[in-house]
Amino acid sequence: MVLTITLRHSKIKKVLIIIREFFFKLLIEKFGENGINSLVKVKVDDLIRLGLTNYEILEELDENNIPETIIPTHKQISNRRFYYKNKILYDLKDHSKGSYDKWVNEHKGSLSNCGDHDFIILSSNLKEQDFMLLVTTKALLSNSKAQAEETQASYVAIDATHKLISCGFKFSTIATCTMQQEIADIAYLIHAHEDYKSYNYAIDEISEALKTHLDFIWQPQVKIYFIFLYFYSLQCLTFLRS
Amino acid sequence: MSDFSPVLKKTFSEKFPEAIQGKCFYHLKQNVKKRYKKLFKHLEVYIDHLGNCEGDRQLNSLWKLIKKEAKSNPDIEDIAEDFIDYFEDEYMNEDNNNWYIGALPPGFGNTNNMLEGHHRYLKEQIFEYKTKDISK
Numbered sequence A: 001m002v003l004t005i006t007l008r009h010s011k012i013k014k015v016l017i018i019i020r021e022f023f024f025k026l027l028i029e030k031f032g033e034n035g036i037n038s039l040v041k042v043k044v045d046d047l048i049r050l051g052l053t054n055y056e057i058l059e060e061l062d063e064n065n066i067p068e069t070i071i072p073t074h075k076q077i078s079n080r081r082f083y084y085k086n087k088i089l090y091d092l093k094d095h096s097k098g099s100y101d102k103w104v105n106e107h108k109g110s111l112s113n114c115g116d117h118d119f120i121i122l123s124s125n126l127k128e129q130d131f132m133l134l135v136t137t138k139a140l141l142s143n144s145k146a147q148a149e150e151t152q153a154s155y156v157a158i159d160a161t162h163k164l165i166s167c168g169f170k171f172s173t174i175a176t177c178t179m180q181q182e183i184a185d186i187a188y189l190i191h192a193h194e195d196y197k198s199y200n201y202a203i204d205e206i207s208e209a210l211k212t213h214l215d216f217i218w219q220p221q222v223k224i225y226f227i228f229l230y231f232y233s234l235q236c237l238t239f240l241r242s
Numbered sequence B: 001m002s003d004f005s006p007v008l009k010k011t012f013s014e015k016f017p018e019a020i021q022g023k024c025f026y027h028l029k030q031n032v033k034k035r036y037k038k039l040f041k042h043l044e045v046y047i048d049h050l051g052n053c054e055g056d057r058q059l060n061s062l063w064k065l066i067k068k069e070a071k072s073n074p075d076i077e078d079i080a081e082d083f084i085d086y087f088e089d090e091y092m093n094e095d096n097n098n099w100y101i102g103a104l105p106p107g108f109g110n111t112n113n114m115l116e117g118h119h120r121y122l123k124e125q126i127f128e129y130k131t132k133d134i135s136k
Helices: A003-033 A038-049 A054-063 A074-094 A097-106 A136-152 A196-213 A224-242 B006-015 B025-035 B037-050 B056-072 B079-090 B113-127
Strands: A120-127 A130-136 A159-160 A170-177 A183-191
Touching: A003 B113, A038 A054, A038 A074, A054 A074, A074 A097, A120 A224, A120 B113, A130 A136, A130 A196, A136 A170, A136 A183, A136 A196, A159 B113, A170 A196, A170 B113, A183 B113, A196 B006, B025 B037, B025 B079, B037 B056, B037 B079, B056 B079
Parallel strands: none
Antiparallel strands: A120 A130, A130 A183, A159 A170, A170 A183
Protein backbone atom coordinates (compact mmCIF):
# COMPACT_ATOMS: atom_id res chain seq x y z
CA MET A 1 0.00 0.00 0.00
CA VAL A 2 2.78 2.38 0.99
CA LEU A 3 4.72 1.40 -2.12
CA THR A 4 1.80 2.12 -4.45
CA ILE A 5 1.23 5.53 -2.86
CA THR A 6 4.88 6.52 -3.27
CA LEU A 7 4.74 5.30 -6.89
CA ARG A 8 1.65 7.41 -7.52
CA HIS A 9 3.32 10.35 -5.81
CA SER A 10 6.42 10.11 -7.94
CA LYS A 11 4.25 9.92 -11.11
CA ILE A 12 2.23 12.96 -10.07
CA LYS A 13 5.45 14.77 -9.23
CA LYS A 14 6.81 14.04 -12.72
CA VAL A 15 3.60 15.22 -14.36
CA LEU A 16 3.60 18.34 -12.20
CA ILE A 17 7.20 19.09 -13.16
CA ILE A 18 6.34 18.71 -16.87
CA ILE A 19 3.32 21.00 -16.49
CA ARG A 20 5.35 23.55 -14.56
CA GLU A 21 8.09 23.52 -17.20
CA PHE A 22 5.52 23.88 -19.94
CA PHE A 23 3.89 26.88 -18.29
CA PHE A 24 7.25 28.44 -17.48
CA LYS A 25 8.27 28.12 -21.14
CA LEU A 26 4.96 29.63 -22.20
CA LEU A 27 5.48 32.50 -19.75
CA ILE A 28 8.94 33.27 -21.13
CA GLU A 29 7.64 33.18 -24.71
CA LYS A 30 4.69 35.40 -23.82
CA PHE A 31 6.97 37.77 -21.93
CA GLY A 32 9.17 38.05 -25.00
CA GLU A 33 6.20 38.73 -27.27
CA ASN A 34 4.24 41.16 -25.20
CA GLY A 35 6.45 44.05 -24.33
CA ILE A 36 9.83 45.66 -24.33
CA ASN A 37 11.95 44.62 -21.39
CA SER A 38 11.72 47.22 -18.64
CA LEU A 39 15.52 47.51 -18.54
CA VAL A 40 15.70 48.91 -22.07
CA LYS A 41 12.29 50.60 -22.23
CA VAL A 42 13.60 53.97 -21.00
CA LYS A 43 16.45 53.92 -23.52
CA VAL A 44 14.08 52.98 -26.38
CA ASP A 45 11.68 55.78 -25.38
CA ASP A 46 14.50 58.33 -25.45
CA LEU A 47 15.62 57.16 -28.88
CA ILE A 48 12.06 57.29 -30.25
CA ARG A 49 11.71 60.86 -28.97
CA LEU A 50 14.97 61.77 -30.72
CA GLY A 51 13.34 60.73 -34.01
CA LEU A 52 15.48 57.68 -34.79
CA THR A 53 14.17 54.94 -37.07
CA ASN A 54 13.65 51.37 -35.85
CA TYR A 55 16.86 50.18 -37.48
CA GLU A 56 18.84 53.05 -35.97
CA ILE A 57 17.42 52.25 -32.52
CA LEU A 58 18.41 48.60 -32.85
CA GLU A 59 21.90 49.64 -33.98
CA GLU A 60 22.24 52.01 -31.04
CA LEU A 61 21.20 49.28 -28.59
CA ASP A 62 23.63 46.86 -30.18
CA GLU A 63 26.48 49.39 -29.85
CA ASN A 64 25.70 49.85 -26.13
CA ASN A 65 26.37 46.12 -25.54
CA ILE A 66 22.84 45.31 -24.44
CA PRO A 67 22.33 41.50 -24.26
CA GLU A 68 20.57 40.00 -27.25
CA THR A 69 17.85 38.39 -25.13
CA ILE A 70 16.38 41.72 -24.08
CA ILE A 71 16.82 43.64 -27.34
CA PRO A 72 13.27 44.43 -28.59
CA THR A 73 12.00 43.30 -31.94
CA HIS A 74 11.15 45.59 -34.86
CA LYS A 75 7.45 45.09 -34.16
CA GLN A 76 7.79 45.95 -30.47
CA ILE A 77 9.47 49.28 -31.29
CA SER A 78 6.75 50.07 -33.87
CA ASN A 79 4.09 49.31 -31.27
CA ARG A 80 5.81 51.62 -28.78
CA ARG A 81 5.87 54.36 -31.41
CA PHE A 82 2.14 53.84 -32.05
CA TYR A 83 1.50 54.04 -28.28
CA TYR A 84 3.35 57.37 -28.15
CA LYS A 85 1.38 58.75 -31.08
CA ASN A 86 -1.92 57.98 -29.38
CA LYS A 87 -0.63 59.42 -26.11
CA ILE A 88 0.37 62.69 -27.81
CA LEU A 89 -3.01 62.91 -29.56
CA TYR A 90 -4.84 62.23 -26.30
CA ASP A 91 -2.75 64.86 -24.47
CA LEU A 92 -3.32 67.41 -27.22
CA LYS A 93 -7.05 66.87 -27.34
CA ASP A 94 -7.84 66.60 -23.65
CA HIS A 95 -5.16 68.53 -21.79
CA SER A 96 -3.46 71.02 -24.09
CA LYS A 97 -6.19 71.95 -26.55
CA GLY A 98 -6.29 75.54 -25.31
CA SER A 99 -2.57 76.16 -25.70
CA TYR A 100 -2.53 74.34 -29.05
CA ASP A 101 -5.38 76.49 -30.38
CA LYS A 102 -3.58 79.59 -29.13
CA TRP A 103 -0.39 78.55 -30.93
CA VAL A 104 -2.33 77.84 -34.15
CA ASN A 105 -4.08 81.23 -33.99
CA GLU A 106 -0.75 82.99 -33.52
CA HIS A 107 0.64 81.45 -36.72
CA LYS A 108 -2.59 81.41 -38.71
CA GLY A 109 -1.86 84.55 -40.68
CA SER A 110 -4.09 85.64 -43.49
CA LEU A 111 -2.78 85.07 -47.01
CA SER A 112 -3.87 88.55 -48.05
CA ASN A 113 -1.81 90.26 -45.30
CA CYS A 114 1.34 88.13 -45.09
CA GLY A 115 4.55 88.39 -47.08
CA ASP A 116 5.25 86.12 -50.03
CA HIS A 117 7.64 83.86 -48.13
CA ASP A 118 6.09 83.91 -44.64
CA PHE A 119 5.12 80.46 -43.43
CA ILE A 120 1.56 80.31 -42.22
CA ILE A 121 -0.77 77.62 -40.96
CA LEU A 122 -3.40 77.42 -43.67
CA SER A 123 -5.68 75.32 -41.51
CA SER A 124 -5.64 72.88 -38.66
CA ASN A 125 -7.98 70.14 -37.51
CA LEU A 126 -7.90 68.39 -34.14
CA LYS A 127 -10.91 66.18 -33.57
CA GLU A 128 -11.03 62.92 -31.59
CA GLN A 129 -8.15 60.82 -32.94
CA ASP A 130 -7.56 62.97 -36.02
CA PHE A 131 -4.86 65.55 -36.36
CA MET A 132 -4.09 67.59 -39.47
CA LEU A 133 -1.96 70.68 -39.89
CA LEU A 134 -1.54 72.33 -43.28
CA VAL A 135 1.41 74.69 -43.70
CA THR A 136 2.26 76.82 -46.73
CA THR A 137 3.34 80.24 -47.99
CA LYS A 138 1.84 82.54 -50.58
CA ALA A 139 4.76 81.90 -52.95
CA LEU A 140 4.39 78.12 -52.62
CA LEU A 141 0.67 78.29 -53.35
CA SER A 142 1.30 80.38 -56.44
CA ASN A 143 3.55 77.57 -57.78
CA SER A 144 0.40 75.66 -58.60
CA LYS A 145 -1.02 78.53 -60.65
CA ALA A 146 2.27 79.20 -62.42
CA GLN A 147 2.66 75.54 -63.40
CA ALA A 148 -0.89 75.31 -64.75
CA GLU A 149 -0.40 78.47 -66.82
CA GLU A 150 2.90 77.21 -68.22
CA THR A 151 1.75 73.75 -69.31
CA GLN A 152 -2.04 74.19 -69.67
CA ALA A 153 -2.53 71.20 -67.36
CA SER A 154 -2.37 71.06 -63.59
CA TYR A 155 0.02 68.46 -62.25
CA VAL A 156 0.04 67.29 -58.64
CA ALA A 157 2.44 64.92 -56.93
CA ILE A 158 1.93 63.69 -53.38
CA ASP A 159 4.21 61.67 -51.19
CA ALA A 160 4.23 60.92 -47.47
CA THR A 161 7.14 60.14 -45.21
CA HIS A 162 7.13 58.73 -41.68
CA LYS A 163 10.68 59.56 -40.74
CA LEU A 164 10.60 63.34 -40.62
CA ILE A 165 8.30 63.55 -37.62
CA SER A 166 8.79 61.02 -34.84
CA CYS A 167 6.17 58.91 -33.03
CA GLY A 168 4.31 57.78 -36.14
CA PHE A 169 3.13 61.17 -37.42
CA LYS A 170 3.26 61.61 -41.19
CA PHE A 171 4.64 64.45 -43.24
CA SER A 172 3.18 64.78 -46.73
CA THR A 173 4.41 67.10 -49.41
CA ILE A 174 1.86 68.28 -51.95
CA ALA A 175 3.81 69.53 -54.93
CA THR A 176 3.76 70.18 -58.61
CA CYS A 177 6.36 69.64 -61.28
CA THR A 178 7.54 71.69 -64.23
CA MET A 179 8.14 70.30 -67.72
CA GLN A 180 11.86 70.24 -66.87
CA GLN A 181 11.07 67.78 -64.05
CA GLU A 182 11.78 70.36 -61.36
CA ILE A 183 9.82 70.00 -58.18
CA ALA A 184 7.83 72.96 -56.83
CA ASP A 185 6.11 72.54 -53.47
CA ILE A 186 2.57 73.75 -52.87
CA ALA A 187 1.93 72.87 -49.23
CA TYR A 188 2.98 70.54 -46.42
CA LEU A 189 0.57 68.41 -44.44
CA ILE A 190 1.37 66.98 -41.02
CA HIS A 191 -1.16 64.32 -40.09
CA ALA A 192 -1.70 61.46 -37.68
CA HIS A 193 -3.16 58.93 -40.12
CA GLU A 194 -2.46 58.32 -43.78
CA ASP A 195 -6.11 58.08 -44.74
CA TYR A 196 -8.72 59.41 -47.16
CA LYS A 197 -9.93 61.98 -44.64
CA SER A 198 -6.53 63.69 -44.30
CA TYR A 199 -5.83 64.00 -48.03
CA ASN A 200 -9.39 65.03 -48.75
CA TYR A 201 -9.07 67.76 -46.14
CA ALA A 202 -5.74 69.00 -47.57
CA ILE A 203 -7.04 69.15 -51.15
CA ASP A 204 -10.20 70.98 -50.09
CA GLU A 205 -8.26 73.56 -48.09
CA ILE A 206 -5.70 74.21 -50.84
CA SER A 207 -8.42 74.51 -53.50
CA GLU A 208 -10.29 76.98 -51.32
CA ALA A 209 -7.18 79.08 -50.63
CA LEU A 210 -6.23 79.16 -54.31
CA LYS A 211 -9.74 80.17 -55.29
CA THR A 212 -10.10 82.98 -52.73
CA HIS A 213 -6.59 84.43 -52.71
CA LEU A 214 -5.17 83.73 -56.16
CA ASP A 215 -8.41 83.55 -58.13
CA PHE A 216 -7.41 80.19 -59.57
CA ILE A 217 -9.54 77.06 -59.85
CA TRP A 218 -7.29 74.13 -59.04
CA GLN A 219 -8.42 71.22 -61.14
CA PRO A 220 -5.74 68.74 -62.12
CA GLN A 221 -6.86 67.38 -65.48
CA VAL A 222 -5.35 66.81 -68.88
CA LYS A 223 -8.37 67.31 -71.08
CA ILE A 224 -7.41 70.89 -71.98
CA TYR A 225 -3.86 69.80 -72.62
CA PHE A 226 -4.93 67.17 -75.16
CA ILE A 227 -7.26 69.63 -76.89
CA PHE A 228 -4.34 72.06 -77.12
CA LEU A 229 -2.12 69.31 -78.60
CA TYR A 230 -4.87 68.32 -81.05
CA PHE A 231 -5.21 71.88 -82.42
CA TYR A 232 -1.43 72.30 -82.48
CA SER A 233 -0.99 69.11 -84.53
CA LEU A 234 -3.82 70.20 -86.87
CA GLN A 235 -2.02 73.50 -87.46
CA CYS A 236 1.24 71.63 -88.18
CA LEU A 237 -0.52 69.36 -90.66
CA THR A 238 -2.09 72.26 -92.55
CA PHE A 239 1.30 74.00 -92.61
CA LEU A 240 2.98 70.87 -94.06
CA ARG A 241 0.26 70.43 -96.67
CA SER A 242 0.60 74.04 -97.81
CA MET B 1 1.44 61.37 -59.54
CA SER B 2 1.69 59.15 -56.50
CA ASP B 3 2.76 55.70 -55.37
CA PHE B 4 0.24 52.85 -55.52
CA SER B 5 -1.49 54.01 -52.33
CA PRO B 6 -5.22 53.11 -52.48
CA VAL B 7 -6.01 56.08 -50.22
CA LEU B 8 -4.61 58.61 -52.71
CA LYS B 9 -6.31 56.82 -55.58
CA LYS B 10 -9.69 57.09 -53.86
CA THR B 11 -9.15 60.74 -52.92
CA PHE B 12 -8.11 61.85 -56.38
CA SER B 13 -10.77 59.89 -58.25
CA GLU B 14 -13.42 61.59 -56.11
CA LYS B 15 -11.95 65.09 -56.10
CA PHE B 16 -10.68 65.22 -59.67
CA PRO B 17 -12.58 62.52 -61.60
CA GLU B 18 -11.34 63.72 -65.00
CA ALA B 19 -7.66 63.69 -64.09
CA ILE B 20 -5.22 60.98 -65.12
CA GLN B 21 -3.72 59.41 -62.01
CA GLY B 22 -0.10 58.67 -62.75
CA LYS B 23 1.55 55.87 -60.78
CA CYS B 24 5.20 55.73 -59.88
CA PHE B 25 7.11 53.18 -61.97
CA TYR B 26 9.96 53.08 -59.44
CA HIS B 27 7.54 51.89 -56.74
CA LEU B 28 6.23 49.22 -59.12
CA LYS B 29 9.77 47.94 -59.65
CA GLN B 30 10.45 47.91 -55.92
CA ASN B 31 7.24 45.98 -55.25
CA VAL B 32 8.15 43.35 -57.85
CA LYS B 33 11.73 43.17 -56.54
CA LYS B 34 10.55 42.67 -52.96
CA ARG B 35 8.09 39.93 -53.91
CA TYR B 36 10.08 38.07 -56.57
CA LYS B 37 13.75 38.69 -55.81
CA LYS B 38 15.09 35.78 -57.88
CA LEU B 39 12.85 36.44 -60.86
CA PHE B 40 13.62 40.16 -60.82
CA LYS B 41 17.34 39.49 -61.33
CA HIS B 42 16.59 37.66 -64.58
CA LEU B 43 13.93 40.04 -65.90
CA GLU B 44 15.18 43.40 -64.65
CA VAL B 45 16.19 44.67 -68.11
CA TYR B 46 12.79 43.80 -69.59
CA ILE B 47 10.89 45.31 -66.66
CA ASP B 48 12.97 48.51 -66.96
CA HIS B 49 11.83 48.85 -70.57
CA LEU B 50 8.17 48.40 -69.61
CA GLY B 51 8.23 51.88 -68.07
CA ASN B 52 9.46 53.42 -71.31
CA CYS B 53 6.66 52.04 -73.51
CA GLU B 54 5.03 54.74 -75.56
CA GLY B 55 1.66 53.10 -76.07
CA ASP B 56 -0.64 50.18 -75.30
CA ARG B 57 0.52 48.13 -78.29
CA GLN B 58 4.17 48.44 -77.32
CA LEU B 59 3.37 47.60 -73.70
CA ASN B 60 1.33 44.52 -74.60
CA SER B 61 3.94 43.14 -76.99
CA LEU B 62 6.74 43.64 -74.43
CA TRP B 63 4.61 42.03 -71.74
CA LYS B 64 4.06 39.01 -74.02
CA LEU B 65 7.84 38.78 -74.45
CA ILE B 66 8.39 38.94 -70.69
CA LYS B 67 5.82 36.19 -70.13
CA LYS B 68 7.54 34.02 -72.73
CA GLU B 69 10.97 34.67 -71.19
CA ALA B 70 9.75 33.93 -67.67
CA LYS B 71 8.13 30.65 -68.70
CA SER B 72 11.08 29.45 -70.78
CA ASN B 73 13.80 30.23 -68.22
CA PRO B 74 14.44 27.03 -66.19
CA ASP B 75 15.64 29.00 -63.15
CA ILE B 76 12.39 30.87 -62.65
CA GLU B 77 9.74 28.78 -64.41
CA ASP B 78 8.36 27.55 -61.05
CA ILE B 79 7.37 31.08 -59.98
CA ALA B 80 6.63 32.42 -63.47
CA GLU B 81 2.89 31.67 -63.39
CA ASP B 82 2.52 33.25 -59.97
CA PHE B 83 4.39 36.36 -61.08
CA ILE B 84 2.33 36.72 -64.26
CA ASP B 85 -0.94 36.43 -62.34
CA TYR B 86 0.27 38.96 -59.76
CA PHE B 87 1.49 41.48 -62.32
CA GLU B 88 -1.62 41.26 -64.47
CA ASP B 89 -3.93 41.62 -61.46
CA GLU B 90 -2.03 44.51 -59.91
CA TYR B 91 -0.59 46.56 -62.74
CA MET B 92 -2.18 45.63 -66.04
CA ASN B 93 -5.77 46.45 -65.10
CA GLU B 94 -7.45 49.68 -66.19
CA ASP B 95 -7.34 51.31 -62.75
CA ASN B 96 -3.66 50.89 -62.11
CA ASN B 97 -1.87 50.98 -65.46
CA ASN B 98 -0.82 54.64 -65.69
CA TRP B 99 2.79 53.90 -64.85
CA TYR B 100 4.41 53.89 -68.31
CA ILE B 101 5.44 56.95 -70.32
CA GLY B 102 2.73 56.52 -72.96
CA ALA B 103 -0.09 56.59 -70.42
CA LEU B 104 0.87 60.02 -69.09
CA PRO B 105 0.61 63.46 -70.71
CA PRO B 106 3.66 64.28 -72.85
CA GLY B 107 6.50 65.91 -70.94
CA PHE B 108 5.70 64.46 -67.52
CA GLY B 109 7.80 61.71 -65.96
CA ASN B 110 6.47 58.38 -64.72
CA THR B 111 8.14 58.38 -61.32
CA ASN B 112 7.66 60.15 -58.02
CA ASN B 113 11.43 60.29 -57.51
CA MET B 114 11.64 64.08 -57.37
CA LEU B 115 9.44 64.09 -54.27
CA GLU B 116 11.30 61.17 -52.72
CA GLY B 117 14.53 63.09 -53.29
CA HIS B 118 13.00 66.18 -51.74
CA HIS B 119 12.07 64.23 -48.60
CA ARG B 120 15.49 62.67 -48.49
CA TYR B 121 17.08 66.12 -48.60
CA LEU B 122 14.86 67.28 -45.71
CA LYS B 123 15.81 64.19 -43.68
CA GLU B 124 19.49 64.86 -44.33
CA GLN B 125 19.15 68.47 -43.25
CA ILE B 126 17.10 67.82 -40.12
CA PHE B 127 18.38 64.51 -38.77
CA GLU B 128 21.70 64.18 -40.59
CA TYR B 129 20.07 61.05 -41.97
CA LYS B 130 22.28 59.07 -44.33
CA THR B 131 21.51 55.91 -46.24
CA LYS B 132 24.00 53.09 -45.99
CA ASP B 133 26.73 53.01 -48.61
CA ILE B 134 26.39 49.51 -50.06
CA SER B 135 29.62 49.81 -52.02
CA LYS B 136 31.70 49.48 -48.80
